[in-house]
Amino acid sequence: MVVGLTGIGGGALMTPILIVVFGIPPFVAVSTDLLYAAITKCGGIWSYARKQLVQWRIVGFLLMGSVPGSLITLGYLEGLDGLEQIEYLMNLTLGFSLVLTSIAVFLRSRIRDFAASMQDHGFTSGLRKWRPAITVTTGFALGGMVTLSSVGAGALGTALLIVLYPRMTMPAIVGTDLVHAVVLTSVAGAGHYQMGGVDLELLAYLLVGSLPGVFVGSHIGARLSPRLMQPIMGSLLMAIGLRFVLSA
Structure with missing residues (x-):
């Protein structure tokens, strides 16, 4: 329902x-949510691709960084001594990821306005030749963060693309970020599955519930203003993120 209402926050x-609510161990929760995100976001790819709203070159740059970042993070997790270390690291990363996501939600319109105002600035023009390298580096950071927390591929990825590519339309940014998120969460989810973290029964229940939830939420969301929903979502994500940071 939350995704249908706001278009954000499902993964977060x-x-x-x-x-917190169901008492699922962090390792299982993150692992299962990664595959859940990969499956549920797949449906949106075809619509954006058919309308030519996916910038495949930018997707390639992001994946050049995010896939190695995810694989390195998975290798690091496999090398840790015990589950307690893994879950401590996941809780801490999840908290910081949620705080950053809440900031991205709060400031989305301001980030877009700032990026638009800077696109013809001389300093920005000079950075354009470095943009592919910055995009790859950004993907690497997202790869590690998403693999550890299952959070960041959506709202954070969108905010970063707005800053890096201010001339792109918002639908193209969303479509490009969506394709990258599906591939990244698939790679990270497959790695977690190999480590034994995915609960397939839980995944099935989540998928069954998400279909009617998105349908109902989208109908209600059409009647609600984003100016009302975004501050509520941002505040909620900030509070949850701080809870995880402080408890870690």
């Missing part, structure tokens, strides 16, 4: 709800 809320 799913893992905390599984951990």
Whole structure:
């Protein structure tokens, strides 16, 4: 319902709800949510691709960084001594990821306005030749963050693309970020599955519930203003993120 209402927050809320409300261990919650995100976001790719709203070159730059970042993070997790270390690291990363996501939600319109105002600035023009390298580096950071927390591929990825590519339309940014998020969460989810973290029964229940939830939420969301929903979502994500940071 939250995704249908706001278009954001599904991934950012799913893992905390599984951990805090249902008592699912962090490792299982993150692992299962990664595959859940990969499956549920797949449906949106074809619509954006058919309308030519996916910038495949930018997707390639992001994946050049995010896939190695995810694989390195998975290798690091496999090398840790015990589950307690993994879950401590996941809780801490989840908290910081949620705080950053809440800031991105709060400031989305301001980030877009700032990026638009700077696109013809001389300093910005000079940075354009470095943009592919910056995009790859950004992807690497997102790869590690998403693999550890299952959060960041959506709202954070969108905010970073707005800053890096201010001339792109918002639908093209969303479509490009969506394709990157599906591939990244698939790679990270497959790695977590190999480590034994995915609960397939839980995944099935989440998928069954998400279909009617998105349908109902989208109908209600059409009647609600984003100016009302975004501050509520941002505040909620900030509070949950700080809870995880302080408890870690």
